[in-house]
Amino acid sequence: MKPTDPSVTWIEEKPLGLAERLYLPLFVQGLTTTARHLVSPKLTVSYPEQRPTVGNPLIYRGVHRLNRDQEGRVKCVACFLCATACPAHCIDIVATNSPWPDREKYPESFAIDELRCIFCGMCEEACPVDAIELTSLLDLTGKSREEMIFDKEKLLSVYDMTKDAEPMKSASLGGTL
Amino acid sequence: MPTVIVDGKEIEIGADERLNCIEAARRAGAEIPHYCWHPGLSVVASCRMCLVETGTRDAATGKISMMPKLVPACQTPAKDGTVIVTESPLVKDSRARVEEALLIDHPIDCPICDKAGECLLQDYHFQHGQSERRADLHAFTSRRRDVGPTVTLFVDRCIMCTRCVRFTREVSGTSELMVTSRGAKEEIDVFPGHPLDNKLSGNVVDLCPVGALGDKDFLYQQRVWFMKREANVCGGCSAGCSIHTEHNQDTIYRLKPRENPHVNTWWICDEGRYGWHHIHDAARLVGAGRRATVSTDRSTPLEAVEWADVVPRLRTDLKAAGRLAVAISPMLTVEEAWMLCAVARSIDPQAFLAVGHVPRTGDDETFPGGFTIRAEKCPNRLGVEGVVALFDPAVPSWSQLVEHVRAGHADAAWITGAYPAAWIDDDTAAAFADLKCLVVQDLFDSPLSALATWRLPAAGFAERAGTWVNVAHRAQTFEQAVRPPAGVWPEGRLYWNMLGRRGLYDPTAVRRQVAESSATFAALAGEIPATGVDLRIHQLA
Numbered sequence: 001m002k003p004t005d006p007s008v009t010w011i012e013e014k015p016l017g018l019a020e021r022l023y024l025p026l027f028v029q030g031l032t033t034t035a036r037h038l039v040s041p042k043l044t045v046s047y048p049e050q051r052p053t054v055g056n057p058l059i060y061r062g063v064h065r066l067n068r069d070q071e072g073r074v075k076c077v078a079c080f081l082c083a084t085a086c087p088a089h090c091i092d093i094v095a096t097n098s099p100w101p102d103r104e105k106y107p108e109s110f111a112i113d114e115l116r117c118i119f120c121g122m123c124e125e126a127c128p129v130d131a132i133e134l135t136s137l138l139d140l141t142g143k144s145r146e147e148m149i150f151d152k153e154k155l156l157s158v159y160d161m162t163k164d165a166e167p168m169k170s171a172s173l174g175g176t177l
Numbered sequence: 178m179p180t181v182i183v184d185g186k187e188i189e190i191g192a193d194e195r196l197n198c199i200e201a202a203r204r205a206g207a208e209i210p211h212y213c214w215h216p217g218l219s220v221v222a223s224c225r226m227c228l229v230e231t232g233t234r235d236a237a238t239g240k241i242s243m244m245p246k247l248v249p250a251c252q253t254p255a256k257d258g259t260v261i262v263t264e265s266p267l268v269k270d271s272r273a274r275v276e277e278a279l280l281i282d283h284p285i286d287c288p289i290c291d292k293a294g295e296c297l298l299q300d301y302h303f304q305h306g307q308s309e310r311r312a313d314l315h316a317f318t319s320r321r322r323d324v325g326p327t328v329t330l331f332v333d334r335c336i337m338c339t340r341c342v343r344f345t346r347e348v349s350g351t352s353e354l355m356v357t358s359r360g361a362k363e364e365i366d367v368f369p370g371h372p373l374d375n376k377l378s379g380n381v382v383d384l385c386p387v388g389a390l391g392d393k394d395f396l397y398q399q400r401v402w403f404m405k406r407e408a409n410v411c412g413g414c415s416a417g418c419s420i421h422t423e424h425n426q427d428t429i430y431r432l433k434p435r436e437n438p439h440v441n442t443w444w445i446c447d448e449g450r451y452g453w454h455h456i457h458d459a460a461r462l463v464g465a466g467r468r469a470t471v472s473t474d475r476s477t478p479l480e481a482v483e484w485a486d487v488v489p490r491l492r493t494d495l496k497a498a499g500r501l502a503v504a505i506s507p508m509l510t511v512e513e514a515w516m517l518c519a520v521a522r523s524i525d526p527q528a529f530l531a532v533g534h535v536p537r538t539g540d541d542e543t544f545p546g547g548f549t550i551r552a553e554k555c556p557n558r559l560g561v562e563g564v565v566a567l568f569d570p571a572v573p574s575w576s577q578l579v580e581h582v583r584a585g586h587a588d589a590a591w592i593t594g595a596y597p598a599a600w601i602d603d604d605t606a607a608a609f610a611d612l613k614c615l616v617v618q619d620l621f622d623s624p625l626s627a628l629a630t631w632r633l634p635a636a637g638f639a640e641r642a643g644t645w646v647n648v649a650h651r652a653q654t655f656e657q658a659v660r661p662p663a664g665v666w667p668e669g670r671l672y673w674n675m676l677g678r679r680g681l682y683d684p685t686a687v688r689r690q691v692a693e694s695s696a697t698f699a700a701l702a703g704e705i706p707a708t709g710v711d712l713r714i715h716q717l718a
Binding site for chain 1: 286288289318319321396397398400402403
């Protein structure tokens with residue numbers, strides 16, 4: 001669009017009033033804000049001695065987990081929709097025929113490169129069976145890059161670790177069990 | 178010229194063309210959805226997806242009279258004055274109802290279905306279906322039935338278009354598949370004790386408009402939307418079927434037939450379809466190797482040579498050896514063959530040039546549908562013969578070359594292979610044992626490569642670019658689909674560099690040069706259409 005475009009409406013800046021020109025009222029206004037924050041309760045925490053409180057763990061986007069179904073098997077059906085949705089291309093799945101008669105396809109391996117992940121939550125949103133979820137685990141560290149590539153077992157263990165504190169979202173949101 | 182009116186738009190069709198309403202509407206740019214109709218199979222008009230309104234225009238008065246009911250477009254011939262309405266409320270409503278009916282019994286397990294992404298049921302539901310469900314539908318796992326060694330059937334995903342049944346009856350002529358039960362209980366099955374096991378069986382997977390028939394070789398290997406497809410030509414036999422190579426990150430996942438009315442129509446054989454696995458074989462030769470001392474002594478080990486050094490050193494070694502004999506493999510493209518001949522003649526102006534070994538198994542096999550699998554298991558014998566004829570009108574064969582070497586008329590030989598299977602026996606290879614310099618360029622180790630003083634790797638069919646001439650003199654040009662493994666220069670790149678040409682190997686430039694310099698290949702001068710050109714086009718005129 002060019003500045004000469006007829007759909008552009010040009011407006012003039014308002015001339016300064018008496019209060020603006022005196023400067024003092026704005027000065028007082030600014031100092032009032034500073035003073036208010038001096039006496040208000042502190043929100044900063046001394047991490048890591050002090051843990052930050054996560055508001056709602058169900059919508060927090062931390063470390064991934066792979067949910068288990070009622071029989072304790074990996075819930076994932078290896079449809080690759082998370083890998084397709086992933087903008088960082090950090091999910092690598094190898095699919096194969098499932099060993100169970102009631103399931104057709106399952107992930108032989110499932111790996112997420114947590115260093116590459118941008119924690120956008122698209123995988124969680126794409127999953128048709130609510131198998132991949134983001135937990136509220138927020139401090140993720142490792143000694144090597146290899147260690148930060150989470151495989152299927154590790155992602156399932158994250159589920160085992162967090163399932164009590166954070167129940168599967170699917171249950172509360174009417175998803176598949 | 179007969180005129181057909183499609184959605185108010187008049188189009189002319191050929192006087193002796195026999196088109197149905199789907200084909201006529203396609204000419205006018207209107208796509209009529211269809212499941213059961215396929216141009217290569219008989220018409221059954223059973224899926225009811227292509228129902229349209231039709232009528233006729235009276236030639237004398239111009240008055241249009243419409244049929245009161247919808248008719249299947251696949252079964253209705255388009256004649257002069259035929260009126261087709263593809264987007265009326267009645268037609269749209271009919272399509273939505275067909276889609277709704279199909280989904281009642283469908284497992285909707287798209288997330289785990291291999292067809293998802295290229296499924297007509299998905300596409301048509303998106304375009305023509307309703308957005309809300311009236312039936313209480315739940316996803317379930319489809320029953321799976323083993324119908325043959327290469328194909329598996331997901332029974333509940335089937336929409337009973339019977340394309341696969343008609344294929345086995347009309348094209349492969351083997352009739353393994355059938356429909357059991359009636360009405361809503363209809364299922365595809367094989368006759369007891371007669372599994373779907375014929376040389377064209379993989380085509381039923383391509384024909385299946387939904388995910389009912391799955392290719393065991395491809396099942397769950399890759400989602401279809403991750404793959405890129407490159408128009409290629411099958412190198413399995415001299416039929417030269419047009420194919421699509423579907424690959425992702427330099428890994429081939431499957432080959433699909435590419436429609437070409439002059440060659441393979443819509444089909445390819447299973448041998449070609451699954452004939453790409455050698456490309457990713459770990460036993461493939463990688464990296465150039467040269468024996469420390471180039472002499473008749475073959476005991477010294479091969480040492481690795483950088484590709485940049487191969488170009489000058491290979492020339493030096495061959496020149497030092499003396500009289501050169503070259504076998505130009507029928508797996509090479511026309512461009513590569515021509516460059517190899519030029520390289521050989523620049524090293525030794527009297528070089529003996531021969532067509533390489535032509536592998537044959539059995540006899541040509543023609544199926545009732547007209548599809549032929551050729552006995553000659555190489556894609557470019559005619560092309561290489563045409564190239565060799567430009568340099569030596571006698572066009573010596575592989576056996577003549579072996580005799581030539583046995584008789585001691587050569588001091589050095591350059592044998593190109595690129596054969597996907599073992600091709601030479603110890604006795605034949607022994608003929609080359611006494612040469613001063615033997616260059617073997619092949620995909621795999623063989624008795625011949627064990628004797629080589631220079632062992633060079635070759636490229637697989639999807640890793641090269643150029644032109645192949647099939648058994649019917651049809652030249653098809655194709656691009657490289659995947660990159661060869663690290664340490665492999667495709668033949669074209671090596672010959673291009675050995676000819677001292679600058680920049681990247683450009684097959685088009687070589688093809689133009691070949692076309693200019695010979696009458697045989699004159700038809701290759703311009704742009705080559707996707708379906709190829711007949712090399713005899715100038716000779717016939």
